[in-house]
Amino acid sequence: MQNDPLTIAGRVFLSRLWVGTGKYKDFAETKKAIEASGADVVTVAVRRVNITDRSKENLLDYLDPKKYIILPNTAGCYNVEDALRYARLARAAGVSDLIKLEVLGDERTLFPDTAGLIEAAKILVKEGFIVLPYTNDDPIVAQKLVDVGCPAVMPLAAPIGSGLGIRNPYNLKIIMEMVKVPIIVDAGVGTASDAAFAMELGADAVLMNTAIAGAKDPIAMAEAMKYAVYAGRLAYKAGRIPRKLYATASSPIEGML
């Protein structure tokens, strides 16, 4: 299922399902779920090291950076300055120039502050980052992010962690047609059919965390998502039939009695 790579800014991503690493019970479960998902891109957050107890394990002890593309995010940043600080820290921590840029505008919805997002993206692109911005399902904002140098755009399907699925497929479709960079649908997926739907619309990849980590059986859901993304991608490439109001017989009339 990995002969359909996605290239962004010269980086090759083998899987079209990208997964977050938050909200799992423990690292062992995180690792198993990621393996079951087949994802080769995993997002991580940047936080203070626990200096009082150094005996505890680190997430990256479980995730081999040679096997996975580690995509640090600026999760939890509510202004441009914080987002820039966390992005620079992520790069200093030495994984890569990739950053999933988040500038949030509101704590209840976690919707992005798109004005701040564009501003931060512009600065980070100039500093040499490969900026993958988490944005709204707004085609104009998506285009502005591309204009400032983002090599891909990550519009939300629904609020983070909401599981509401693809709330505005028409806007997502317009983004996919308008914006000439890969589109990764990020946030809001609830179950496998949502992921398949995003891919059928023409998304280049889907990023999710809660839909897997929050499922009753995260490992089984991770596997379901793997197939959903694969099936959706195949269906998109195959080209669906047009919707028609009336029936079209599948069996020939000729030869009937």
Next chain:
Amino acid sequence: MAEAIQIQVNGEQRDFRADATVGDLLRELAIKTERVAVELNLEILDRNEFDGRSLKQGDRVEILSFIGGGAPLDAHGRGRGFVHAE
């Protein structure tokens, strides 16, 4: 032993010996320098600067690394992932 200084490390006050470097602090805390970012008084240090930057009284050091995360945090820290396995 050299004179002691007070510094702040990840928000906590800490005594440390004078004439020590950031590299010494990381070794003292048993923190591997790979995949760690260090900020000294809001300035992000290059990995190869750790052993050359000395600490002085009142310095604020932040040591960060990667934790589980995908979705951003909400106001109550939900979705924060976890810092360490329990």
